Amino acid sequence: MTEELLENGFLERREPVIQGRGKPSPRLAVNPAGAYGFGVSVDTNTVETVWVDLVGNILTQTRIDVSPNDPEAVISAAYETSTSQRETLGLDPARVAGCGISTQGFxxxxxxxxxxxxxxxxxTGFAIEDRFSQVFGYSAYAENNGTLGAIAELWSGAGKTHPTFAYLSFNYGFGGGIVLNGQPFYGFNGNAGEITDIYLAEEKVNRPALQFLIRALCDNGIDVPSIDVLKSRFDPDWPGVAEWVRRVTPALDQMVRSLTAILDPAAIVFGGEAPPALRQMLIDAASPRLPDRYGRAVPSPALVQSQIPADPSAVGAGIQAIRRRVLNQI
Known part of the structure; x- marks a missing residue:
């Protein structure tokens, strides 16, 4: 099996390391150039793309100047971007596993x-995979942005040390993803991680969705017309930020405790489109678990920030193409 993987370019030989007496054995490693995946993330106000290699390295990251709510324009622009970047990077077309697409919703x-x-x-209702595949000429895989954020963490972030974790995706809405024992969990209908459904209708306005933070900032005279501006200009000292964090903390605690009680994860990752400083404010405000009725402490998950340097759902989309096509993983 090892020889076959070497022959097919998925593994590569490394120089042996001498440790003690005797001839050292050769070392093997995954060959980053063994496969590539192109990821597209369609968010409410931006479209981001990445190329990733077989070990999850980010080769390029680009924002496409196109309306996110125009599917055909997004697909056409993404194809042009992928083709030009693949040629610039010198990627072997035969090594392209496919295209992953991140969308929001259920x-x-x-x-x-x-x-x-x-x-x-x-x-809504758009045949995402069929249309991308028709234009790109190879396999396309669509998935919810929260689940893809969790897949990015699985390969390149929290998954390296936490095999079971929950991923919180702070976007226009509030979603998530689940990884159990090193594998993403999708659920029967593919909607695992639709965590906002835990809230009643009257509670949803107080969940930690960034649309409500933007509204609160505008009410306080801060000109933040979009999540993109929120990410690029965020200041924790803006009037309205601390009050919004206090307002959403009960709903955040409800979610964190629910995930803790049901999944018993090693970690809960705070990710999505929230700026790092805002993620940290939410982590500091959250209470992962209450003591039992006798006041005894119960083990709690680590609350950690996502460390994915690019758009996590775009990275996860590229990785998903490799997982599905090369590794035959669902």
Whole structure:
């Protein structure tokens, strides 16, 4: 098996390391150039793309100047970007595993079509995989952005030390992803991680969704028209930020404790589009677990920030193409 993987370019030989007496054995490692995946993340106000290699290294990251709510324009621009960047990087077309697409929303059936948030309503019911595959000429894999953020963490972040974790995706809405024993968990309808559904209708306005933070900032005279501006200009001292964190903390605690009690994860990762400083404020405010009725401490997960340097859902989308095509993992 090892010789076959070497011959096919998925493994490479490394120089042996001398330790003690005797001839050292050759070392083997995954060959980063063994496969490549192209990831596209369609968020409410931006479209981000990445190329990743077989070990999850980010080769390029690009923002496409196109309306996120225009599927055909997104697909056309993404194809042009992927082609030009593949040629610039000198990537072997035969090594391209496929394209992964991150979208927001939930599946209404076991078919891979999504009901998306209002700012992306043109993607609702759209045949994402079929259309991307037709244009790109190779396999395409669509998935919810929260699950793809968790997959990025699995390969390149928290998953290296925490085999079971929950991923919180702070975006226009509030979603998540689940990794159990080193494998992403999708659920029967593919909607595992749709964590906002735990809240009643009257509670949802107080969940930690960034749309409500933007509204609070505007009410305080801070000009933040989009999540993109929030990410690039965020200041923890803006009027309205601390009050919003206090307002959403009960809903955040409810979610963190629910995930802790049901999954018993090693970690809960705070990710998505929230700026790092805001993620840290939410971590500091959260209470992972209460003592039992006798006041005894119960083990709690680590609350950690995502360390993915690019758009986590775009990175996860590229990795997903490699997982599905090369490793035959669901």
């Amino acid at each position: 599946r209404v059936s076991r078919e891979n079509r999504f009901t998306t948030p209002q700012p992306l309503d043109n993607w």
